[in-house]
Amino acid sequence: MSRIAFVAAAFMGSALLFAVQPIVVRLLLPSLGGSPAVWNAAMVFFQTLLLAGYLYAHYSLRWLRIAHHRLVHALVMLLPLAALPIAMPGGWTPPPSANPIAWTLAALAVMVGAPYFALATVSPTLQYWFTRARGRRREPWMLYAAGNAGSVLALLAYPLLIEPMLGLRQQAWGWAACYVAFLGLMAVCAGLTRDAPPNRAPAGAASVPNRQRWLWIAYAAIPSVLLLGVTRHIGDEIASIPLLWVVPLALYLGTFIVSFSGAGTRVFPVAARVARLMVIPVALSLFRVPVPLPLLVAVHLLLFTALALVLHQRLYDTRPDAQRLTQFYVCLSLGGALGGMFVVLVAPLIFNAIYEYPLAIALALLALPRDTRVPAWLAALRGQRAAVAIVLALCLGLAATAGWQVTRADFIESNAPGARLLAAGAGLLAFIIFDRARHFALVIAAILLAGVVVRPEGTVLQERSFFGVLRVQQSGGESTLFHGTTIHGSQRSAIHSIAQGYYHPDGPVGSALTQWQQDHPTLSIGVVGLGVGALAASARDSDRVVFYEIDPSVADMAWDPRYFSYLEDSPGNIEIDIGDGRLRLERLAPRHDLLVIDAFSGDAIPVHLLTREAFQLYAGITQDGPVLLHISSRHLDLAPSIGATAAAAGLGAWRWEYDPELEALATGARSSIWVVLSRSAEAPLRGYWERLPAIGTPWSDDYSNLLGAIALRK
Numbered sequence: 001m002s003r004i005a006f007v008a009a010a011f012m013g014s015a016l017l018f019a020v021q022p023i024v025v026r027l028l029l030p031s032l033g034g035s036p037a038v039w040n041a042a043m044v045f046f047q048t049l050l051l052a053g054y055l056y057a058h059y060s061l062r063w064l065r066i067a068h069h070r071l072v073h074a075l076v077m078l079l080p081l082a083a084l085p086i087a088m089p090g091g092w093t094p095p096p097s098a099n100p101i102a103w104t105l106a107a108l109a110v111m112v113g114a115p116y117f118a119l120a121t122v123s124p125t126l127q128y129w130f131t132r133a134r135g136r137r138r139e140p141w142m143l144y145a146a147g148n149a150g151s152v153l154a155l156l157a158y159p160l161l162i163e164p165m166l167g168l169r170q171q172a173w174g175w176a177a178c179y180v181a182f183l184g185l186m187a188v189c190a191g192l193t194r195d196a197p198p199n200r201a202p203a204g205a206a207s208v209p210n211r212q213r214w215l216w217i218a219y220a221a222i223p224s225v226l227l228l229g230v231t232r233h234i235g236d237e238i239a240s241i242p243l244l245w246v247v248p249l250a251l252y253l254g255t256f257i258v259s260f261s262g263a264g265t266r267v268f269p270v271a272a273r274v275a276r277l278m279v280i281p282v283a284l285s286l287f288r289v290p291v292p293l294p295l296l297v298a299v300h301l302l303l304f305t306a307l308a309l310v311l312h313q314r315l316y317d318t319r320p321d322a323q324r325l326t327q328f329y330v331c332l333s334l335g336g337a338l339g340g341m342f343v344v345l346v347a348p349l350i351f352n353a354i355y356e357y358p359l360a361i362a363l364a365l366l367a368l369p370r371d372t373r374v375p376a377w378l379a380a381l382r383g384q385r386a387a388v389a390i391v392l393a394l395c396l397g398l399a400a401t402a403g404w405q406v407t408r409a410d411f412i413e414s415n416a417p418g419a420r421l422l423a424a425g426a427g428l429l430a431f432i433i434f435d436r437a438r439h440f441a442l443v444i445a446a447i448l449l450a451g452v453v454v455r456p457e458g459t460v461l462q463e464r465s466f467f468g469v470l471r472v473q474q475s476g477g478e479s480t481l482f483h484g485t486t487i488h489g490s491q492r493s494a495i496h497s498i499a500q501g502y503y504h505p506d507g508p509v510g511s512a513l514t515q516w517q518q519d520h521p522t523l524s525i526g527v528v529g530l531g532v533g534a535l536a537a538s539a540r541d542s543d544r545v546v547f548y549e550i551d552p553s554v555a556d557m558a559w560d561p562r563y564f565s566y567l568e569d570s571p572g573n574i575e576i577d578i579g580d581g582r583l584r585l586e587r588l589a590p591r592h593d594l595l596v597i598d599a600f601s602g603d604a605i606p607v608h609l610l611t612r613e614a615f616q617l618y619a620g621i622t623q624d625g626p627v628l629l630h631i632s633s634r635h636l637d638l639a640p641s642i643g644a645t646a647a648a649a650g651l652g653a654w655r656w657e658y659d660p661e662l663e664a665l666a667t668g669a670r671s672s673i674w675v676v677l678s679r680s681a682e683a684p685l686r687g688y689w690e691r692l693p694a695i696g697t698p699w700s701d702d703y704s705n706l707l708g709a710i711a712l713r714k
Contacts, residue, residue: 002133002192006126007146009185013122014147016178018253019154019162020086020119021046023171024112026163027088028104029608041101041466043228044340045108046116051333053120058326061128067195073125074190077183080115084179085172087111093583100466101344115179122186123147124329129193131325140325145261152253159246167702208324213331219315220335221342222364223308227252228343229357230304234297251305259312268313272368275306279361279444280427286358286451287402287420307364314367352464358448365441391433395443398426403450423447461563465553472563479563481532481554488554489532491564492668499537499566500668502598502630507664508656508674509596509628512685513538516594516626526592526621528581528609529599529630530554532564539572546590547574548581550599582609585621595622598630607704610642614701615649615677626684627677641708642675643692645699651677654689 025042056076060069089110094100127140162171231248258264281289282303285296320328339360347356402422430443458475470488473480480490489501503509513535516523522542527535530549539545549555555576561568567576577584581599595618599606608614610629618627631638639655646653654676660669675692676685683689697705 002130002189005185005188005192006130006133006143009182009189010123010126010143010147011150012178012182012185013119013126013150015150015154016175016182017116017119017122017154018151019158019178020112020116020175022155022158022163023168023175024086024108026168027086027111028107029606038104041104041344042108044337044344045105047224047333047337047340049113049116050120051330051337053117053122054124054326054329054333056117057121057124057128058330061125061326062198065195065197066129066132066193070190070193073121074187076121077118077186080118080179083112083114084176085169086115086175087172093587094580124326126189128325129189132194132196133189133192142261145257148253148256148260152250152257155246155250155253164705164708167700169702208320208327212318213327215318216315216328216331217335217338219311219318219367220332221339222335222360222367223252223255223311224336224339225343225356225360226304226307226364228340229354229360230300232343233354233357234300247301248304251301252308255305255309255312258309259316264309264313264316267309269369271306271309271313275303275310275365275368276431276440278303278306279365280424280431282361283358283427283444283447283451284420284424286448287423289420303361307361307367311364311367348464348466352462353452353469355452358445358452362441362445362448365444366437368437368440370435370437388433388439391429392439392443395426395430396446398422398429399443399446399450402426402447403453419450423450461557463553463557465551467551467553470551470553470557472557474563479532481557481564487670489534489558489564490668491532491534491566495667496565497537497569498667499534501531501534501670502632502672503534503538504660504664504667504669505538506660506669507658507672508676508685508687509535509630510538511687512594512626512628512676515685517543520593523594524590524592525594525596526585526590527596527598528585529597530558530576531598533558533566533570533574535596536566536570536572536574539570539574541571543572545570545572545574546592547576548584548599549576549578550580552578580606582606582614582617585617590621591623592621593625595625595627596630597627607699608701610638610645610699611704612645612649612698612700615646615651618677619649619651619679624679629675629677630672631675632672639673639675639692640696641699641705644694644696646677646692647694648698648700649677651679652681652683653677653692654683655692656688656690658688 021042025038028038028042060072064072089107092103092107092110094103123144127143130140130143166174227248234248258267278299281299285291285299315332343356347354399422402419426443427447430440434440434443458473460472460474462469462471464470468483471482473482477494478490478492481488487501491500499505499510505511505514513523513525517540523540523544525535525539525543525545526548527545528548530547531554533547536545536547547555555578558564559567559576567574577588581597597609597618599609615627629642631642643653655673656676657673659671676683676689678684683691696708697703699705
């Protein structure tokens with residue numbers, strides 16, 4: 001019975017620990033524009049509080065008898081009840097022009113700091129209590145595996161079950177009710193635990209060497225960097241697929257389950273060989289090898305899983321006895337927190353792209369075991385130091401030559417194949433010849449370095465902000481702004497006075513603006529999402545255009561005449577308001593004749609801009625004038641949800657799937673999908689507008705179902 005109670009408590013405690021994470025992030029997203037970086041910043045907060053919880057468990061069990069510890073711990077677990085249910089603190093808004101990381105961490109501390117800290121203490125506390133449970137002494141590691149199983153289940157249940165079925169308020173109250181039930185389980189476990197003196201090492205017992213502590217920290221820190229690095233790399237450089245962060249985190253926790261359940265010993269050799277093999281295509285992918293997107297994502301996730309499993313198995317293999325269990329978990333949580341802090345706080349300051357990801361890959365390879373299952377001739381070759389040195393020099397030379405070719409290439413897409421072949425040759429040669437991890441890691445690090453310097457043809461500027469990696473690319477007289485792999489606008493110097501891209505005069509927005517300019521001598525136009533400011537090219541000297549932009553770096557690039565001149569050349573009165581569009585509209589209560597909502601960050605959807613309450617706000621701002629929504633997406637079909645949400649807000653919705661003709665294409669037009677909202681019975685604008693039916697469940701500030709909108713496209 002004690003085993004069942006402890007396993008159930010470990011499972012439920014970890015499930016609550018991870019179920020609360022997407023809830024509080026959902027509460028934060030309306031203030032931060034829906035950026036995937038919000039999740040990484042929140043992960044640092046969660047990892048830091050986990051460390052604080054483990055430190056509490058370590059020192060409280062070291063200083064207090066279990067009888068006294070149970071009383072103190074009861075207070076720690078009961079105090080968070082005063083903070084429930086979880087809610088966004090009233091009146092909190094992020095600073096408009098500063099990096100919002102500090103504000104994000106402070107908001108998380110107010111919202112969920114107390115309950116999260118209490119739950120962070122549960123795993124080491126339960127495991128130590130379990131070693132002192134009535135009956136024979138037991139190994140506690142199965143509880144760690146049970147806890148990680150609860151974490152994975154909660155993580156997967158949120159997008160699949162909880163979010164589609166419950167509103168945010170219901171989620172918060174449901175989580176609070178489960179927390180109260182969990183307190184009952186903790187009370188049962190406390191009652192099953194025998195009293196014992198403080199958890200101190202016996203007199204004369206050898207202490208854990210500092211080298212071992214540093215290894216524990218490293219084995220935990222590198223997978224943490226890999227987790228956040230692969231999430232950002234896939235989101236920014238491959239495909240910003242909504243909810244994709246769930247997959248790496250679930251795999252990360254799964255490797256803990258395998259390792260700490262004892263099954264990792266059997267899986268470890270396979271994972272090591274998979275890591276050695278998969279790292280080669282991952283390194284080559286940095287040279288922009290053209291492969292199908294699903295295959296590319298799968299290769300990165302497979303390598304990440306294999307490396308995480310290798311490192312977590314190293315942790316399990318070097319675990320101490322139960323007497324030093326809490327010290328072990330302190331080192332483990334410290335490593336995770338340090339890895340997260342490096343990715344979120346340090347890397348954006350020293351890197352202008354996601355360089356921490358290949359760096360973590362190279363470091364993780366050092367943990368691989370020697371590859372001994374080879375033919376006799378290869379084993380003999382590996383035993384010759386001179387031969388190994390020659391092959392190592394050859395591999396490093398191939399990698400360096402690949403990087404040199406890339407940096408000298410005028411047209412990377414056409415000239416890079418030679419560099420790819422050189423890098424592939426270096427990787428395969430290293431895979432065959434080297435059995436020692438340090439040799440193999442050195443060659444792969446050189447290939448990764450060569451791949452990291454690869455830039456798309458004509459890249460003239462690259463910056464990394466809280467909201468992602470931005471780059472300006474110039475080619476053939478055209479400047480283009482990218483956010484990750486998503487185009488945020490472009491301008492051709494030969495036709496610089498024409499609004500190009502999604503705002504072309506022939507398209508839905510250009511057509512709408514032309515119609516309203518014919519009927520109104522002056523216009524006030526609000527645009528949520530700046531891009532490169534293309535709409536400003538269509539403004540008259542009597543028009544006022546206010547852009548609401550959340551990322552100051554985007555504003556800096558759009559104003560820089562070296563790259564884009566829409567804003568500088570516009571005859572209209574142009575203003576830029578930095579901050580989340582909806583929050584700024586709510587606070588300023590402006591009046592606009594026409595409102596344009598185009599604020600996707602990559603393919604990350606700011607859901608709070610597409611809810612019933614948001615639509616009602618827009619209609620009030622335009623005094624029932626047209627509201628245009630840009631809903632083009634590679635991975636989402638938002639039209640059904642928008643149709644239902646518009647109807648719930650008392651509005652009609654019409655869609656125009658714009659496919660430009662050759663003449664428009666020649667002057668910079670791009671395909672796009674737009675929706676216009678209006679209270680009128682008919683489409684308020686002339687053009688190819690088709691009525692959207694009100695099908696499905698409307699989205700609100702309390703409820704949305706992003707998973708239901710996913711429709712993978714090529």
